[in-house]
Amino acid sequence: MTGLPVSIDDVRAAANRIRGVAHRTPVMTSRWFDAAAGMRAFFKCENLQRGGAFKIRGAANFVFSIPRExxxxxxxxxxxxxxxxxxxxAAREAGAPAVLVMPLDAPRLKVESTRANGAEIIFYDRLKDDREALARRIAAERGCTVVPPFDHPWIIAGQGTTALELLEQAPDIDALVVPVGGGGLISGCAIAARALNPRLRVFGVEPEDGNDTYLSRRQGRRLSIPPPQTIADGLRAQTPGAVTFPVVQQLVEDIVVVSDEEIREAVEEGIGTIVATPHFNDRYQPTQAQVEAAATELRSVLASNNLPVELHVGADVAVAPALKDVVTERPSLTIGGKGKYILLEPPAHILPDWLNDV
Structure with a gap:
């Protein structure tokens, strides 16, 4: 492995830097899922992470790497x-003020959570405004530091701690499946995983309507796509990162693309969030149907029978129309329509117990 933006030592340093800020999340298994997918799967439950997703790893490593002044x-x-x-x-933990530029249609729960952590929020129209330009203008006016979402070595090293932990918890895995947005997570995980086990195979997963990395990889250069409209709202990057894309080219074996219909079917057929509830060995946390659909797609390309699936989701749960009958409205839940789905936005701390009651 040559010319990589970070090393395994950088990932280990990031793990030390974010200790006490980011959680060490558990790995779960499911006999039901193994039987359905025809392979043994290990789920790295980043939905139990602070903030409901893996992002705190990179953000905390970046923020705590900024010079104090x-x-x-x-x-x-x-x-x-x-x-x-x-x-x-991360900014609250570091005692620093934070400004967040968020789209007008950002999930309400995520907006409220961001504000509850003391950040100032400035909204933008994702179809009209350049969010990165807006953030850089704010940085210039206020003298603050831009924390990029994925395309920076500090972010990549932080995200790589996910795989570092996973390989300590499940050291005998044969392949790694990671969702791909801008590429920070898969880059960091690929660097860490391949450094620890050079034979380990790394696969990425993208939604069909957000397939910028898939297209770029096949063309051998970074391409841009129109704003994705996929239901996988956490994977709507328009172009892979300048720093992350070379890592994907070098270390990722393939990118699998799944359609919104496949994501929808995965939820409806029981591989997804709600129906899987009774089948996990321990208290179940919501999974990402997009990743699970990809696990089925990968059956034909994986020669071995040990497959770890990275879980990276927030507290929002998308439920297909066919599952409406199993949803009971409670005072703690807000239910609103979103396309062909019902969007549930329960507070993250009540979600495990609520899912056990569904």
Whole structure:
């Protein structure tokens, strides 16, 4: 492995830096899922992470790497939700002010969580405004530091701690499946995983309507796509990162693309969030149907029978229309329509118990 933006030593240093800020999340298994997918799967439950997603790893590593005199002037970031929450939490832990640039249609729960962590929020129209330009203008005006969502060595090293932990918890895995947005997570995980086990195979997963990395990899150069409209709202990057893409080219074996219909079917057929509830060995946390659909797709390309699936989701749960009958409205839940889905936005701390009652 040559010319990589970070090393395994950088990932280990990040793990030490974020200790006490990011959680060490558990790995779960499911006999039901193994039987359905025809392989043994290990789920790294980043939905139990602070902020509900893996993003705190990279954000905390970045924020705690900023020189103290610069950190005192604050940080600014742009995000549809998960990165925003992560930066807000990391900045609060570091005692620094934070400004978050978020789209007008960001999930309400993520907006509220970001604000609850003390961040100032500035909204933008994702179809009209350039969020990165807006964040950089704020940084120039206020003298604060931009915390990028994925395309920076500090972010990549932080996200790589996910795989570092996974390989300590499940050392005998043969392949790694990671969702791909801008590429920070898969880059960090691929660097860490391949450094620890050079034979380990790394696969990425993208939604069909957000397939910028899939297309770029096949063309051998970074391509841009129109704003994705996929229901996988955490994977709506328009172009892979300049720093992350070379890592994907070098270390990732393939990118699998799944359609929104496949994601929808995965939920409806019981591989997804709600129906899987009774089948996990321990108290079940919601999974990401997009990743699970990809696990089925990968059956034909994986020669071995040990497959770890990275879980990276927030507290929002998407339920297909066919599952409406199993949903009971409670005072703690807000139910609103979103396309062909019902969007449940329960507070993250009540979600495990609520799912056990569904």
């Amino acid at each position: 610069d950190l005192a002037r604050g940080v600014v970031a742009f995000s549809s939700g998960n990165h925003a929450q992560a930066v807000a939490i």
